Amino acid sequence: MNTFEALIALLIFPGGIFILFMGMAYEWADRKLVARFQNRVGPRWFQPLADNIKLLAKEEVVPAGVNAVLFTVLPVIALAGAMTAVLYVPMMGLEPAHSFSGDLIVTIYMLSLLTLCMGLAGANTLDRFSLMGATRTLTQLFSYEAPFLLALLGPALVAETWEIKAISHYAANHTWLLLTQPIGFLVALIGLMGKLELPPFDAPEAETEIVAGAMTEYSGRGLALFHLGKGVELVVGLTLVAGFYLGGIANPLLFFGKTLLLLVGLAGVQALLTRLRIDQTVGLWWRYGALLVLVQFLVLILWQGVM
Amino acid sequence: MTSNQLENFRIPIGPQHPALKEPGHFEFAVDGETVTDASVRLGYVHRGIEKGTEGRNYVQSMYLLERVCGICSHVHATAFALGVERLAKVEAPPRAQAIRVLVGELERIHSHMLWLGVAAHEAGFDLLFMYSWRDRETVMNLLENITGNRVNYSANLLGGVKCDITDQHEQEIRTGIDFLEERTAYYLDVVSNDAMFLRRTRGIGVMSPEAAEQLGVVGPTARASGVARDVRVDAPYAAYVDHPVNIVTETAGDLEARFKVRIKELFESYRLIRAILDNMPEGDLTTRMPRRVKPGETISRVEAPRGELFYYIKSNGTDTADRVKVRTPTLPNMGSVLALAVGHQFADMPMLLAGIDPCFSCNDRMVSINAPGGDTQQWTWEQLRQYGIEYYR
Numbered sequence: 001m002n003t004f005e006a007l008i009a010l011l012i013f014p015g016g017i018f019i020l021f022m023g024m025a026y027e028w029a030d031r032k033l034v035a036r037f038q039n040r041v042g043p044r045w046f047q048p049l050a051d052n053i054k055l056l057a058k059e060e061v062v063p064a065g066v067n068a069v070l071f072t073v074l075p076v077i078a079l080a081g082a083m084t085a086v087l088y089v090p091m092m093g094l095e096p097a098h099s100f101s102g103d104l105i106v107t108i109y110m111l112s113l114l115t116l117c118m119g120l121a122g123a124n125t126l127d128r129f130s131l132m133g134a135t136r137t138l139t140q141l142f143s144y145e146a147p148f149l150l151a152l153l154g155p156a157l158v159a160e161t162w163e164i165k166a167i168s169h170y171a172a173n174h175t176w177l178l179l180t181q182p183i184g185f186l187v188a189l190i191g192l193m194g195k196l197e198l199p200p201f202d203a204p205e206a207e208t209e210i211v212a213g214a215m216t217e218y219s220g221r222g223l224a225l226f227h228l229g230k231g232v233e234l235v236v237g238l239t240l241v242a243g244f245y246l247g248g249i250a251n252p253l254l255f256f257g258k259t260l261l262l263l264v265g266l267a268g269v270q271a272l273l274t275r276l277r278i279d280q281t282v283g284l285w286w287r288y289g290a291l292l293v294l295v296q297f298l299v300l301i302l303w304q305g306v307m
Numbered sequence: 308m309t310s311n312q313l314e315n316f317r318i319p320i321g322p323q324h325p326a327l328k329e330p331g332h333f334e335f336a337v338d339g340e341t342v343t344d345a346s347v348r349l350g351y352v353h354r355g356i357e358k359g360t361e362g363r364n365y366v367q368s369m370y371l372l373e374r375v376c377g378i379c380s381h382v383h384a385t386a387f388a389l390g391v392e393r394l395a396k397v398e399a400p401p402r403a404q405a406i407r408v409l410v411g412e413l414e415r416i417h418s419h420m421l422w423l424g425v426a427a428h429e430a431g432f433d434l435l436f437m438y439s440w441r442d443r444e445t446v447m448n449l450l451e452n453i454t455g456n457r458v459n460y461s462a463n464l465l466g467g468v469k470c471d472i473t474d475q476h477e478q479e480i481r482t483g484i485d486f487l488e489e490r491t492a493y494y495l496d497v498v499s500n501d502a503m504f505l506r507r508t509r510g511i512g513v514m515s516p517e518a519a520e521q522l523g524v525v526g527p528t529a530r531a532s533g534v535a536r537d538v539r540v541d542a543p544y545a546a547y548v549d550h551p552v553n554i555v556t557e558t559a560g561d562l563e564a565r566f567k568v569r570i571k572e573l574f575e576s577y578r579l580i581r582a583i584l585d586n587m588p589e590g591d592l593t594t595r596m597p598r599r600v601k602p603g604e605t606i607s608r609v610e611a612p613r614g615e616l617f618y619y620i621k622s623n624g625t626d627t628a629d630r631v632k633v634r635t636p637t638l639p640n641m642g643s644v645l646a647l648a649v650g651h652q653f654a655d656m657p658m659l660l661a662g663i664d665p666c667f668s669c670n671d672r673m674v675s676i677n678a679p680g681g682d683t684q685q686w687t688w689e690q691l692r693q694y695g696i697e698y699y700r
Contacts, residue, residue: 038437128318132337132653199431200503208326208429208657210318274503275431277654278340 009098014091015083022091023231024048026263030198030234033267048231055224063217065126074121075218075225081113082232089239090168093255099165104156107164108149111236114229115141115195121222122214133213136204136278140194143285144201148191150293154184155244157300164243172248183296185245187289192237193266194281196230200273201281238262317344318653322351326429326657329667333644333660337653345648345656347641352668357631358688364626365391365465365600373459375633376669378421381407381414382611384463387631389544390607390620391465395600401546401588403467408546409583410453410462410470411609412576413480416487417446418612419569419576422664423494426566429657430507435497442490449483452476467593477584484577491573498566508562512647512659515560522646523639526614528663531568532560538610550582565662598626611636613664635669 009015027048035042062068088096088103096103115137122134155177156162159170171177178185194201205213215223242249242258249255276284318337322330330351336344356375360368372387373380385407392399399407420443427435447457454460454470462468472480498504514524519532529536538544539552555571557564600622607618614636623629640663647659686694 038434039441040437128316132318135339199433202431203654206431206654208431209654211325271434273432274427274501274507276503276506277652279652280506 009087014089014094014097015086019083019086019091019232019235020228021049022235023228023233024052026234026238026259027227027231029260029263030267030270033264034271037267037271048227052224052228055219055227056221058220060220060222061217063125063127066124066217070120070124071222074117074124075222075229078114078117078121079225079229079232081110081117082229082236085110085236086232088164089236090165090243090249091235091239091255093249093251093253096165099163102162104152104162104164104167107236107240108152111195111233112141112145114226114233118214118226121218121226122216125217127217129210129212129216130214132210133204133216136210137197137214139278140197140201140204140281143282144191144194144289147187147285147289147293148195150290150297151184151188151191152240152244154181154293154296154300157297157304164240168243168248170248171244171246172250176245176247178245178247181245181296181300183292185241187293188241188245189262189265190269190289192234192241193269194285195237196234198266199270200276202275203278203281206275235259320656320660326660327667328425329665331665331667333656335648335653335656340653342648342651342653342656345645347645349641349667350671353671354668357633357672360628360631362627364598365628368628368631369463369465370461372631372633373461373463376611376635376666377458378418378666379414379611379613379616380459381410381462382609382616383633384461385411385545386607386609386616386618387620388463388465389609390605390618391600391622391628392596393605393607394603394620394622395465395597397466397594397596399467399545400591400594402590403592403594404545405583405587406468406470406472406592407463408550409472409480409580410450410460410468411545412580412583413446413450413453414460415576415612416573417443417450418664419573420446422569422612422661423498423566426658426661426664427504429661430504432504432507435494435504438490439494442487445483445487449480452479464593464596466596467591469592471592472584472587477587480580480584484580488574488577491570491577495567495570498563498570505563507655507658508566511562511651511655512662513559513561514643514647518646519560519643522643524614524643524663525636525639526611526664527565527568527572528614528640528643530554530556531564533558536615538608538615542608544607544609546583549586550579552579562658562662569664599624600626600628613637613666614640635666637663637666637670641665641670 012018028043028045032042062071085107087098088107090096119134119138119141122130122137155167155171159167161167197204205215215226218226238259242262246258249258316337317334320333320335321327322332332348334346335342356371359371363371369384369387373384375383420439424436424439427439450460451457453472453476454462462470514532516533519529519534525536533556535554535556537552537554539547540554543551553575555568555575557568602622602624604621607620609616616636617634619632621629644660644663648656651659
């Protein structure tokens with residue numbers, strides 16, 4: 001890959017501008033769907049863009065008592081992490097911009113970076129809502145991360161590779177893994193909701209309890225960057241799950257069809273369920289999520305042995 | 308962190324907080340997520356309405372008192388009207404009494420639906436919030452059709468009511484009530500069977516009947532703990548004398564019971580409204596009311612959607628009340644929040660708070676405590692006004 005191509009991949013497609021707009025588009029779709037499910041009108045199509053422009057233009061207030069450098073840098077790292085993950089996934093059904101054996105682990109790590117940064121950003125401030133939110137964010141991270149990772153390793157196991165491109169190819173040429181590994185699919189999808197702190201896993205930013213959780217002290221640029229990062233993570237997460245479990249994504253049409261189908265499911269769950277308390281979230285993941293996915297893992301390993 | 312520092316980790320809810328639609332200040336000391344201590348400070352929206360009535364005649368006071376609460380304005384007017392009528396030895400005609408109760412029950416429906424939405428929102432169940440508020444529009448429209456206003460209906464007069472129920476109104480009310488009854492059955496099903504929602508309500512904030520008695524809670528909060536206390540039953544007023552109310556109680560005493568009691572009360576309201584429409588007395592809407600009221604004092608109690616509403620009125624022979632004391636149901640219920648908070652998860656606090664259906668601006672009063680040594684401060688109205696101006700300058 002020469003320098004020019006690398007720059008294109010980083011700044012225009014699939015990283016950079018493209019993914020930022022994709023993130024906002026998917027965020028809008030999510031908000032609109034939830035609104036329609038709740039019998040509301042919902043935002044207009046440019047609302048996320050308008051929100052972000054407004055936030056980026058606002059003065060960023062650095063509260064007293066925080067490490068100013070961390071306060072400014074953490075949102076940047078978070079967004080950078082999420083945007084780096086884009087390079088390894090088959091965005092729009094095209095080949096990933098970059099790929100090597102083991103990039104699945106790197107991608108999952110990059111996605112966790114966002115959550116980690118949010119937790120640190122909350123812990124960095126003196127605000128009591130932020131501290132509470134940071135604790136909850138990190139608690140939640142520890143509860144869904146292992147099951148989510150295991151759920152994505154299921155397809156890797158049957159494809160016998162840890163390279164996203166190869167797993168995606170494998171998924172496209174075999175029976176949909178949704179049918180052979182239903183538990184893994186569910187855990188991956190719900191894990192994605194936990195990762196994005198969507199309802200019912202929105203205890204870390206439960207508005208009626210701790211205002212905005214870890215984000216309470218962020219007002220301008222930082223908040224916009226975190227929001228953008230979440231949008232990017234939503235797209236990447238949906239791409240991974242669709243690519244692995246819904247029979248691969250060979251072209252842009254399939255990509256949009258399958259990811260949006262998943263998004264409709266996510267929005268339905270968001271509208272339907274009551275927020276879980278943080279102790280209930282942890283209980284749910286470790287009592288059911290992790291155990292179920294481990295059982296499936298065992299079955300897969302035994303199956304591989306038999307074959 | 309030492310234990311002392313842990314005790315000092317206090318999370319404020321309010322005066323400005325997304326969970327509260329009105330200002331009030333709660334502080335919860337937490338150990339991790341568990342609440343170890345709770346305190347409350349009220350009084351951010353003291354408006355001096357009781358004092359305001361002393362400078363206005365009865366007709367004007369009625370207008371003012373209706374604005375004590377934005378949600379249950381009609382019961383305030385009813386309580387005041389009933390009290391003043393008793394002092395003046397005047398009785399409103401039966402048709403007026405029936406319309407008072409009819410509007411009161413419609414208001415209860417509106418208030419309980421509103422509460423259902425708010426409480427569901429506190430639990431993060433926005434679907435129920437949006438749905439119940441959408442359906443609440445039905446009853447708001449009915450009230451607007453009858454009285455001309457969506458809130459602060461101003462249906463009452465001293466000695467009667469302003470608005471009549473025509474045949475068209477009756478038809479509209481029946482249609483609206485039928486629709487709402489169907490929706491309410493659905494909501495009852497949701498709050499008693501939705502597994503995820505029950506995880507946030509079942510067994511949370513359990514208040515035993517003994518505790519309820521001891522804390523002196525009123526209204527649906529008390530009835531959810533098995534305390535059968537309802538002014539409409541204990542001391543029927545207006546048309547409740549002819550249309551007895553079946554009291555709704557639950558025994559569990561937790562948040563789920565508070566949801567169920569309020570929703571089941573809606574069915575009782577629908578039944579009452581139909582009964583009143585079936586037996587609407589004919590006759591005048593108002594009777595003659597003297598401008599001056601003979602000296603005397605009275606207590607007027609009515610059942611607001613949130614519980615017992617208490618009015619003490621003292622007249623002095625002029626057209627102005629000597630003293631009007633209002634005790635709204637939030638005040639006795641507030642203590643239960645603090646008593647129940649300790650030991651619960653912090654995440655349950657907004658729901659526990661919403662569980663009593665608090666109305667802060669209704670209950671804010673100015674209290675002056677005189678030290679035993681006689682350190683009394685007496686301020687004139689003018690001084691107090693000046694202090695207020697200086698304070699906010």
